[in-house]
Amino acid sequence: MASQPEFTLFRLEQMLEQIKADSRKNVLRLEQAVAAMKAGGVGATILDAYDQIQDAVGAVRDAAHGANTALDSQRAIRDAYAAVPDAGDKKFLTDE
Numbered sequence: 001m002a003s004q005p006e007f008t009l010f011r012l013e014q015m016l017e018q019i020k021a022d023s024r025k026n027v028l029r030l031e032q033a034v035a036a037m038k039a040g041g042v043g044a045t046i047l048d049a050y051d052q053i054q055d056a057v058g059a060v061r062d063a064a065h066g067a068n069t070a071l072d073s074q075r076a077i078r079d080a081y082a083a084v085p086d087a088g089d090k091k092f093l094t095d096e
Contacts, residue, residue: 016068023061
């Protein structure tokens with residue numbers, strides 16, 4: 001019996017949702033940390049470093065949204081198979 005792949009479409013969707021949720025939490029925590037550091041008189045060097053972290057977390061969040069959008073075509077195929085469970089395989093359906 002063949003083993004299930006570790007990353008199925010469902011698992012990729014779950015992973016992206018977790019990345020997006022973690023990113024939202026991290027953005028909020030970083031904003032709170034920066035506000036506390038500013039209130040505490042922390043200098044520009046450390047604040048600049050935290051700005052870079054915030055930018056990186058935002059980039060991860062945006063990339064996760066992009067990856068989620070890129071999975072739309074995979075979802076369409078999954079949904080089509082679900083709608084027609086007795087459809088043939090790719091070779092039969094596409095004559096490839």
